[in-house]
Amino acid sequence: MDNINFMDLIALIKIKPxxxxxxxGAEINASFFDSSNILGGLRTKGLxxxxxxxxxxxxxxxTDAGKQLMQDxxxxxxxxxxxxxxxxxxQLSGAKRDITDxxxxxxxxxxxxxxxxxxxxxxxxISYNFxxxxxxxxxxxxxxxxxxxxxxxxxxxxxxxxxxxxxxxxQGQISNANQEGAAQTEESLQSNQIYASFENKVxxxxxxxxxxxxxxxxxxxxxxxxxxxxxxxxxx
Numbered sequence: 001m002d003n004i005n006f007m008d009l010i011a012l013i014k015i016k017p018x019x020x021x022x023x024x025g026a027e028i029n030a031s032f033f034d035s036s037n038i039l040g041g042l043r044t045k046g047l048x049x050x051x052x053x054x055x056x057x058x059x060x061x062x063t064d065a066g067k068q069l070m071q072d073x074x075x076x077x078x079x080x081x082x083x084x085x086x087x088x089x090x091q092l093s094g095a096k097r098d099i100t101d102x103x104x105x106x107x108x109x110x111x112x113x114x115x116x117x118x119x120x121x122x123x124x125x126i127s128y129n130f131x132x133x134x135x136x137x138x139x140x141x142x143x144x145x146x147x148x149x150x151x152x153x154x155x156x157x158x159x160x161x162x163x164x165x166x167x168x169x170x171q172g173q174i175s176n177a178n179q180e181g182a183a184q185t186e187e188s189l190q191s192n193q194i195y196a197s198f199e200n201k202v203x204x205x206x207x208x209x210x211x212x213x214x215x216x217x218x219x220x221x222x223x224x225x226x227x228x229x230x231x232x233x234x235x236x
């Protein structure tokens with residue numbers, strides 16, 4: 001369950017009872033190939049299964065694991081807005097970032113991030129759009145205002161007036177304070193370099209996972225083709 005992400009959850013919610021495989025692309029505004037990749041990923045993770053009803057269309061069936069995932073997401077979406085929710089919105093406001101980038105930056109499991117994003121979606125803080133077998137997440141007006149108000153409150157709390165003891169401190173003490181500040185700045189720059197290296201590794205892992213999903217989808221479609229072929233041969 002740890003590898004389940006927000007796109008899996010939203011795709012699962014889009015599946016209606018007895019939704020045909022051939023029509024799933026219309027539910028998520030995606031091509032047949034892209035929707036097949038998404039369905040292949042859901043099938044590999046045990047969230048859905050296919051029922052073959054030759055010569056009728058193939059139906060998508062949500063498994064017990066998939067139903068439990070949707071139930072958990074709905075339950076967690078009622079929790080109060082907290083600091084982690086705010087940090088996710090701040091990550092989204094900084095740049096257009098996908099779910100893999102956000103999960104890596106915050107160091108939380110993709111499934112936990114999926115629950116949080118669903119909670120923000122229900123609260124009208126974010127919106128989403130399926131694009132090329134992936135999902136793009138954007139802030140809504142409500143989410144944007146929430147982030148700006150949070151940053152303003154944080155800035156007011158982090159910039160207090162300097163105490164009189166500091167203003168009247170000897171020059172030597174002020175110099176030492178400046179040196180300590182420079183050291184902290186250097187440490188911050190080093191941390192940023194480490195973070196950039198980590199982001200590059202995350203993007204490489206994302207590319208590998210996407211290739212795995214594509215291969216799984218092709219295998220599933222090939223198996224379905226063999227089943228059709230066998231049934232046609234048996235009917236003849």
